[in-house]
Amino acid sequence: MRPHVAVPSLLALLALVPITACTACGHEAEPAAAAAERAAPAMTREHGHIVIPEGSPLRDRLTIEALEARPVRRALAAPAHVEADPSHVAHITPPLAGRIVTLAVHFGEEVTAGQTLVTIDSPDLAAAQSEYLDARAGLAQAERNLARQQDLNAHGIAAHADLENAQTQREIAAAELDRSTSRLRLLGVRGGAVGRPLAVRAPISGRVVELHVSVGEFHSDLAASLMTIADLSTVWVTADVQERDLSRVALGMQVSAALAAYPDTPVPGQVLYIGDLLDPETRTLPVRIAFDNPDLRLHPGMFANVTFEETARPEIIVPQTAVVLRGDHNVVFVELPNAPWSFEEREVTLGPPVGDELVVTQHLNPGDRVVVQNAVLLQ
Numbered sequence: 001m002r003p004h005v006a007v008p009s010l011l012a013l014l015a016l017v018p019i020t021a022c023t024a025c026g027h028e029a030e031p032a033a034a035a036a037e038r039a040a041p042a043m044t045r046e047h048g049h050i051v052i053p054e055g056s057p058l059r060d061r062l063t064i065e066a067l068e069a070r071p072v073r074r075a076l077a078a079p080a081h082v083e084a085d086p087s088h089v090a091h092i093t094p095p096l097a098g099r100i101v102t103l104a105v106h107f108g109e110e111v112t113a114g115q116t117l118v119t120i121d122s123p124d125l126a127a128a129q130s131e132y133l134d135a136r137a138g139l140a141q142a143e144r145n146l147a148r149q150q151d152l153n154a155h156g157i158a159a160h161a162d163l164e165n166a167q168t169q170r171e172i173a174a175a176e177l178d179r180s181t182s183r184l185r186l187l188g189v190r191g192g193a194v195g196r197p198l199a200v201r202a203p204i205s206g207r208v209v210e211l212h213v214s215v216g217e218f219h220s221d222l223a224a225s226l227m228t229i230a231d232l233s234t235v236w237v238t239a240d241v242q243e244r245d246l247s248r249v250a251l252g253m254q255v256s257a258a259l260a261a262y263p264d265t266p267v268p269g270q271v272l273y274i275g276d277l278l279d280p281e282t283r284t285l286p287v288r289i290a291f292d293n294p295d296l297r298l299h300p301g302m303f304a305n306v307t308f309e310e311t312a313r314p315e316i317i318v319p320q321t322a323v324v325l326r327g328d329h330n331v332v333f334v335e336l337p338n339a340p341w342s343f344e345e346r347e348v349t350l351g352p353p354v355g356d357e358l359v360v361t362q363h364l365n366p367g368d369r370v371v372v373q374n375a376v377l378l379q
Helices: 012-016 034-039 123-154 160-187 243-248
Strands: 044-046 050-051 062-068 069-072 075-084 090-094 098-103 116-121 197-203 205-211 227-230 233-241 254-259 265-274 286-292 301-311 315-319 324-326 329-335 342-354 359-362 369-372
Touching: 075 286, 098 123, 123 160, 123 359, 227 359, 233 243, 233 301, 243 342, 254 286, 315 369
Parallel strands: none
Antiparallel strands: 044 050, 050 342, 062 369, 069 315, 075 233, 075 301, 090 227, 098 116, 116 197, 205 227, 233 286, 254 265, 254 301, 265 286, 315 359, 324 329, 329 342, 329 369, 342 359
């Protein structure tokens, strides 16, 4: 015989089961929270502003912060190349056409200012020296004639006109000697070197970096370089700075250059010159930096990357999540003063990134309250 089991009444069972269906329409009942969320709009627009009403789920997802200016030291990098200082480079050309008699230096040799580089034998040199000797002899003759006329005039023998003529001839002879002497001086011929080949001397101290001459050659092109001497103890590094970054570069600014040959040892320098003409194709301007090169490690033609170290200055910084791209413009959402959860869409101008944050250069001020997290939800 089975044991007796009490069967609960239907009403008791219904009391234990939660009511999840509508007895009138037969649909499931909507939870209260979901119904409230559906009832309240996420955001509205009033007079061109975005308003987040009370009860909107966006209030829990948006983060709003007041902006403040922070000191930021920005660094501008630009590609560059090493150049020799033009004022320390001398291209040696022949002063006149002639044959190379001697070559006194070799490629790569260190020379000092005034040192003889080559000697040249030239018909033009011979003619210039001959004119000098003739002028010197003519002056001596004119001076003797003047002395004789002065003596005769003192004794009342010669006419005064003869004395004046002798003085004139002496002045003409002196002028001719000055002209021939100046010509030899321009050729580099010293007074005691008349009758010898022309010695071409180094105008600066440095190293022979190019050599295009040998003994016995005849050179008639006075514009053709015989050799090039360069003093590389100081070199230029020319950086190509983009047009948009020119406001960040100034004379005297401290920089460092990392060369491809020595990437781990940056070289310090200082901005010496900022160009005036913008390259129309690359939209860049040359900026020259002077670098000391005592150990001659920097060679013209080397590639480098120059970093301009700017002075730290206050900047408005926002997270990347605060900026929304709207077409071709960057915008942020700024909370209206005295109107919590009401925002205006404000277009901003961005500067270079600072880590994971962005510099805003225009249209934001310290104290502005900006949506810094999930701003994209307000589009």
